[in-house]
Structures are given as structure tokens and as C-alpha cells.
Amino acid sequence: MACSRFEYVKSFEQDDSILPNVWIVIRIDGKKFHKFSKTHDFEKPNDENALNVMNAAATAVMQEFRDIVLAYGQSDEYSFVFRKETATFKRRSAKLLTYVTSLFSSSYVMQWSKWMNLPLAYAPCFDGRVVLYPSEQNLKDYLSWRQADVHVNNLYNTAFWKLVLEKGLTNQEAEAKLRGTFSADKNELLFQEFGINYNNLPAMYRKGTILLRKRVILGEKSRQAVVPLHEDLISSQFWKEHTEILGKYVPGTYNAPQTLPRLVEMQLNGKELDDEAEEPQNLAGTS
Ligand SMILES: Nc1nc2c(ncn2[C@@H]2O[C@H](COP(=O)(O)OP(=O)(O)OP(=O)(O)O)[C@@H](O)[C@H]2O)c(=O)[nH]1
Numbered sequence: 001m002a003c004s005r006f007e008y009v010k011s012f013e014q015d016d017s018i019l020p021n022v023w024i025v026i027r028i029d030g031k032k033f034h035k036f037s038k039t040h041d042f043e044k045p046n047d048e049n050a051l052n053v054m055n056a057a058a059t060a061v062m063q064e065f066r067d068i069v070l071a072y073g074q075s076d077e078y079s080f081v082f083r084k085e086t087a088t089f090k091r092r093s094a095k096l097l098t099y100v101t102s103l104f105s106s107s108y109v110m111q112w113s114k115w116m117n118l119p120l121a122y123a124p125c126f127d128g129r130v131v132l133y134p135s136e137q138n139l140k141d142y143l144s145w146r147q148a149d150v151h152v153n154n155l156y157n158t159a160f161w162k163l164v165l166e167k168g169l170t171n172q173e174a175e176a177k178l179r180g181t182f183s184a185d186k187n188e189l190l191f192q193e194f195g196i197n198y199n200n201l202p203a204m205y206r207k208g209t210i211l212l213r214k215r216v217i218l219g220e221k222s223r224q225a226v227v228p229l230h231e232d233l234i235s236s237q238f239w240k241e242h243t244e245i246l247g248k249y250v251p252g253t254y255n256a257p258q259t260l261p262r263l264v265e266m267q268l269n270g271k272e273l274d275d276e277a278e279e280p281q282n283l284a285g286t287s
């Protein structure tokens with residue numbers, strides 16, 4: 001029974017349920033971060049703390065949406081991969097996209113002061129898109145595309161900023177020097193002119209950050225946490241090692257470095273041990 005004569009307008013809303021059995025990828029990207037990074041004095045070409053604000057915001061999103069099996073971030077962007085059977089919000093596209101994008105944005109602001117020591121000058125915002133991938137290969141290729149992008153950009157930016165900041169070239173001169181060069185040339189330039197072996201630079205800058213759910217062993221106990229990895233996901237080894245991503249969904253054990261990353265420490269300190277079911281939840285919202 002209609003509650004009012006106005007109710008018919010509801011029928012104008014469109015069903016935007018995503019088809020079943022595809023991987024749902026949501027990618028967010030910072031709006032005009034070229035300016036945002038300048039205003040907030042980010043280190044060039046990579047600001048470790050600013051990247052960790054991104055990582056921490058993405059971790060918050062993964063903690064909320066248990067059906068996200070992997071997130072991948074670099075620069076001012078993050079991609080979130082939902083398992084292909086997810087029933088979160090009945091797979092409604094706009095709901096998924098807007099919740100992820102707004103939770104990411106508000107978490108970015110919440111995390112800011114934990115990593116940065118200057119105040120936010122204005123509210124950052126992020127755009128978002130939904131992309132669907134029907135096959136495992138498509139999904140792997142998507143993530144490989146994003147990781148290859150980091151490599152190309154970071155190698156260029158590293159060489160560019162060395163020439164500007166250490167050799168005193170103008171931006172235009174540095175650009176001219178790098179124009180038309182191949183990766184091997186830039187590697188050589190870094191080595192010859194600055195004594196830098198590109199492969200020894202921090203993996204987070206070269207590979208971006210992969211967030212996965214893992215079991216962190218803490219003496220007698222273990223608990224689940226979202227952990228950052230900076231591995232090569234283009235290699236088949238990565239997919240053999242992290243079987244929880246594509247269908248098994250049972251988190252493997254975190255191969256923790258000597259000192260736990262602060263990102264993980266913060267999660268372990270923030271909550272009681274979480275020995276819940278290892279299966280992702282179905283957050284099938286009705287509203
Ligand atoms: N210095 C510095 N800048 C960064 C860092 N991470 C991201 N950025 C800046 O953020 C920009 C991100 O690139 P884009 O997303 O392509 O460009 P954008 O300026 O955000 O523009 P739109 O995304 O189109 O709104 C880079 O070009 C850098 O200027 C960082 O760690 N250090």
C-alpha cells in the first residue's frame with residue numbers, strides 16, 4: 001500500500017546491481033594531489049609518511065569491508081578488490097563505490113596527524129570508479145598494469161628530482177635530459193651520476209603497497225590484521241604464495257619483518273585479539 005501519492009517517484013531509481021561472478025575493483029584517486037602534495041610539503045619524489053596515510057586509510061577500509069581480499073596503492077591512488085562472490089550491499093554499484101570512497105576520504109583525514117607533523121590545510125577529496133573483471137587473468141593484468149605504472153613513474157621521478165635537487169638543473173633542463181631515455185638509461189644515470197642502485201631504493205617506492213589479510217603470530221596467540229607487502233605481483237610466485245586472494249580466502253601467516261611495520265602495530269594496539277571466523281563476512285545491507 002502506498003504511503004503517499006508521492007511515493008511513485010521511487011520507481012525512478014535504477015537498479016545498479018553488479019552482475020554475479022565478477023571481481024569488483026574500486027579505484028580511488030586523489031583530486032589534484034599535485035597541488036595537495038605541494039601545499040603539504042611532501043618529500044620528492046616519495047614521502048614515506050604521506051604514503052602511509054594512504055596505506056592507513058586503505059587499511060581502515062579493509063577492516064570495514066571484510067570482502068575486500070586485496071588492496072593495492074601507489075602515489076595518490078588505491079584499488080580495492082572484492083572477492084567475486086561478494087554480496088556486500090547486494091552488489092549495488094553506487095553503494096559500494098560511495099561507501100568505499102567516502103570511508104577512505106574520512107579515514108585519510110583521521111589518520112593524517114598520526115603520520116604527518118603539519119596540519120591539514122584543506123579537505124582532500126578522492127574520485128572513485130568501479131571496474132569489473134571477469135577472469136583471473138584480467139584481474140592479475142589490471143594489478144600488474146598499476147604496478148608497472150609505479151615502476152615507470154618512480155624511475156622517472158627519482159632521476160628527475162635527483163637532477164633538480166642535487167645537480168641544480170631547472171625542471172625544464174631535467175625534463176630535456178630525460179626525454180627519450182629508456183629504463184636502462186635512467187638506471188645508468190642514477191648509478192653513474194649519483195651512485196644510486198635503483199633496485200636498492202625502498203620497495204614501497206618501487207613496487208607500491210599491497211594490503212592483504214594475514215594471521216600475525218604473537219607468541220602463543222595469533223590474530224588477523226591487514227598487513228602491507230611491497231612484493232612483485234606481476235610474478236606468478238606472488239599468486240602461488242598468497243592463495244587467500246583468489247578463492248581460498250583463508251589468510252596465510254604473515255612473514256613479518258624483524259620490526260613490525262607501524263601500520264600493523266597500530267592495529268594490534270587498537271583492538272583486542274580478533275579470533276573471529278576467518279571467512280569474510282557478507283555485509284548484505286538492505287537500505
Ligand atoms: N612530492 C610528492 N608528490 C606526490 C607523492 N605522491 C603523489 N604525489 C603527487 O600526486 C600526483 C598524483 O598524480 P595524479 O593523480 O595523476 O594527478 P593529480 O594532480 O592528483 O590530478 P587528478 O588526479 O587528475 O585530480 C603526482 O603527480 C604528484 O604530484 C609523494 O609521495 N610525494
Ligand SMILES: [Mg+2]
Nearest residue numbers: 029030033076
Ligand atoms: Mg590524483
Ligand SMILES: [Mg+2]
Nearest residue numbers: 029075076077
Ligand atoms: Mg593518481
